[in-house]
Amino acid sequence: DVKVTQSSRYLVKRTGEKVFLECVQDMDHENMFWYRQDPGLGLRLIYFSYDVKMKEKGDIPEGYSVSREKKERFSLILESASTNQTSMYLCASSQRGVTEAFFGQGTRLTVV
């Protein structure tokens, strides 16, 4: 069965902390994505990666960075967390040239 796993369902962090959100997929997919979901705004793309060590900015990359050292793992990094980064974060993966993207269960991050 296809699986995208995010390391935490819920996280509470303090303003200014460095935060790591981890995502692992077991489908040998080339593409991986980080979205954030906010009420009334839908899903917005933060960053994506189409191969190991490759990354591309999405629509809202400010305040975030990513790391893809291994094909199966894609990390989202909040260098200095702020309260406006309180959100639901969704990781997804897809195979090159294939239409469907598979999503993880989401991480609800609260920054206090």
Place this chain on the structure above:
Amino acid sequence: GEDVEQSLFLSVREGDSSVINCTYTDSSSTYLYWYKQEPGAGLQLLTYIFSNMDMKQDQRLTVLLNKKDKHLSLRIADTQTGDSAIYFCAEKENSGYALNFGKGTSLLVTP
């Protein structure tokens, strides 16, 4: 990215048909998707349609595409309470990597 627009809320009675509408602006969209998100969960792909098709049916789900008007709809027949969820319309170019999502339509099914 280009805009994908959906109405935010829809309420229907159990047993009725639901129709969720979506419009998009990118004429180079090749794939159009409907995803479902149940409370507290990630997104699950319901169905997708290629831009060279105008209809796709899968059990209770019917997708209609009007490419000229850039309008996509999802019809759910015999809607059940378990269909209550947020439904996202999304599009992707053939050469693109990421899906571009609408804001989602919250469907409430009442008994």
